[in-house]
Amino acid sequence: MIQESPAYFKENIKQISEDENLRRIVRKATSLTLSKRSDLVTEYYSEGKDWEALRNQAHEIRKKTIDNLDTYLTDLEDHFERNGIEVKHAINASEACSFVLRILKEHNTRLVVKSKSMVTEEIHLNDKMIEAGIEVVETDLGEYIIQLAGETPSHITAPAMHKSRDDIGKLFSEKLGVPFTNDPAELTAYARRFLREKFLKADVGISGANFLIAETGTVVIIENEGNARLSTTLPKLHIVITGIEKVVPTLEETATLLKLLPVSATGQKATSYVSFINSPAKVKEDARPGKIIVILLDNGRKEILRRQEVREALYCIKCGACMNVCPVYQTVSGHAYGSVYPGPIGSILTPFLTTLKESKDLAYGSSLCGACSEICPVKIDIHNALLWIRSYAVQKKYTPFIERMLFKLWRIAMENIFVYNFGRSLLKFLQPLWSDYKDFPPLAEKSFHQLWKEGEIWNKNS
Numbered sequence: 001m002i003q004e005s006p007a008y009f010k011e012n013i014k015q016i017s018e019d020e021n022l023r024r025i026v027r028k029a030t031s032l033t034l035s036k037r038s039d040l041v042t043e044y045y046s047e048g049k050d051w052e053a054l055r056n057q058a059h060e061i062r063k064k065t066i067d068n069l070d071t072y073l074t075d076l077e078d079h080f081e082r083n084g085i086e087v088k089h090a091i092n093a094s095e096a097c098s099f100v101l102r103i104l105k106e107h108n109t110r111l112v113v114k115s116k117s118m119v120t121e122e123i124h125l126n127d128k129m130i131e132a133g134i135e136v137v138e139t140d141l142g143e144y145i146i147q148l149a150g151e152t153p154s155h156i157t158a159p160a161m162h163k164s165r166d167d168i169g170k171l172f173s174e175k176l177g178v179p180f181t182n183d184p185a186e187l188t189a190y191a192r193r194f195l196r197e198k199f200l201k202a203d204v205g206i207s208g209a210n211f212l213i214a215e216t217g218t219v220v221i222i223e224n225e226g227n228a229r230l231s232t233t234l235p236k237l238h239i240v241i242t243g244i245e246k247v248v249p250t251l252e253e254t255a256t257l258l259k260l261l262p263v264s265a266t267g268q269k270a271t272s273y274v275s276f277i278n279s280p281a282k283v284k285e286d287a288r289p290g291k292i293i294v295i296l297l298d299n300g301r302k303e304i305l306r307r308q309e310v311r312e313a314l315y316c317i318k319c320g321a322c323m324n325v326c327p328v329y330q331t332v333s334g335h336a337y338g339s340v341y342p343g344p345i346g347s348i349l350t351p352f353l354t355t356l357k358e359s360k361d362l363a364y365g366s367s368l369c370g371a372c373s374e375i376c377p378v379k380i381d382i383h384n385a386l387l388w389i390r391s392y393a394v395q396k397k398y399t400p401f402i403e404r405m406l407f408k409l410w411r412i413a414m415e416n417i418f419v420y421n422f423g424r425s426l427l428k429f430l431q432p433l434w435s436d437y438k439d440f441p442p443l444a445e446k447s448f449h450q451l452w453k454e455g456e457i458w459n460k461n462s
């Protein structure tokens, strides 16, 4: 059984990597998204535009924002208040959940509709609301499927990526009592029928945010299904829960990020809906939502900000492209990571959302091929941040004792030719024993050092 903790990464990998069917589903889904993205980037260049320049621009926007996060958060909060949006700051998951539960109680909430929000997954808000006796309905189709299955998302933009159409058909038939079908249009129609009624009855809508514009006090939400717009406009109260890093200084800079995000996330030029929420409804007294509350969550983000080596992780606009392109993610899928944020960027964020001791193995779940950094729309140096986490875990002595000793020996050997030569002779002597258990290419008869000394290298090249 897959464990929902990064501490079980290695065990989870062993189990999942044997599941050929899962690997096929995930590879198919990630390849499709990557190929749509690649077509759009080619089209972008063919229109005479420069995708690389756009990425550089986005990197600079994110760098400027994160380097001056306090200033932009103050500006954002001022504008929210001027627009009539209430703001709360939560230090950690438990404080954020307490705020939400208190607000829901004050508003006599029985039914909450949610649009997709990874931050609410991060703080395990659904469990807390359900424990408090509140009905919670996920309205994003992928999230709805996951909720019906009693699972967690396996990808940040495609939560049900690990499920085939047949899997979903069986699930709907079992949980909703509808005839089996694997036709996406019919499955969507079933979900829509159920969800429409919930939208109309919901007391509160909870959403995340893709961006928060400081200069105007605006919450930006992008989506394809219209469910976020219904969740944020039909109930009388809208609660936004999001990380502090989502702030963007200006509307113009948000427009730059909006050009990159859908292309990188789903291979679309633009999503079907882009909502800019500036204030509660003002036209009539009973217009909805009458109230908007934004909860800005830290939960380890300020610690990332303090660490120069990983600070760029806060530039992330949560497109999921680094997961799609990662050969490890493609093989083990999202659940193996035991974290809300899987894949390369998740392996940087998770140690700060949990503990490094618990999550240290995630940074080793990378071939360091650099494909993640290559594809990232905001040019985060992902693979070097992963390397730093590895070295930090070693410094903290979180890696196994034997491994640390072997690396110490290796270092001594590399610094001293006599020890190196002795080690080499020892290895040559031991190799036949080792080879009984493991294939190992035979060691060369002579070392490079010997060949050089004897002039053989020189002779071969001349």
Ligand code: SF4
Residues within 6 Å of the ligand: 264, 315, 316, 317, 318, 319, 320, 321, 322, 323, 345, 372, 375, 376, 377, 378, 379, 380, 382
């Ligand atoms: S790190 Fe880059 S590629 Fe990965 S999710 Fe974030 S923005 Fe996308």
